[in-house]
Amino acid sequence: MIARHMVTAAALALVAAQASSQAPQGTTDWSRAEPVTVELSNFKFSPSAIQLKQGRAYDLRLANMASGGHDFSAGEFFAAARIMDADRAKITEGRVAVAAGKSVDIHLVAPAPGTYKLRCTHFMHSSFGMTGEIVVQ
Numbered sequence: 001m002i003a004r005h006m007v008t009a010a011a012l013a014l015v016a017a018q019a020s021s022q023a024p025q026g027t028t029d030w031s032r033a034e035p036v037t038v039e040l041s042n043f044k045f046s047p048s049a050i051q052l053k054q055g056r057a058y059d060l061r062l063a064n065m066a067s068g069g070h071d072f073s074a075g076e077f078f079a080a081a082r083i084m085d086a087d088r089a090k091i092t093e094g095r096v097a098v099a100a101g102k103s104v105d106i107h108l109v110a111p112a113p114g115t116y117k118l119r120c121t122h123f124m125h126s127s128f129g130m131t132g133e134i135v136v137q
Contacts (some may be wrong), residue, residue: 045130050118052137054112062098065117076117118131118134
């Protein structure tokens with residue numbers, strides 16, 4: 001009986017520690033988000049390797065320079081990042097659609113360190129080289 005209470009207490013402490021380590025939405029000063037621009041053009045992202053720092057707030061601007069549509073698909077990255085409430089609706093199934101000649105801003109806090117894959121999911125675009133990575137340090 002005592003062992004079960006100790007396990008329950010330990011589990012609750014772990015959950016509380018994890019919850020307190022993630023800053024709530026209200027504490028991020030989005031006006032200080034560091035701007036990062038990624039250009040989407042015919043079959044490439046520029047830069048194709050995006051460098052971010054864990055825990056830092058960013059304004060990720062996705063600018064489509066092409067005459068046709070593209071998307072920025074980084075499902076694992078977006079799932080792990082903390083996204084500003086107002087920008088969540090811009091991401092659908094890990095993708096951000098960007099119409100020709102338009103740009104989309106996503107405010108986020110970079111997730112845990114790692115390398116996250118990036119690609120355009122439009123037909124054949126990734127086959128033609130429209131791929132990249134997001135490296136969080």
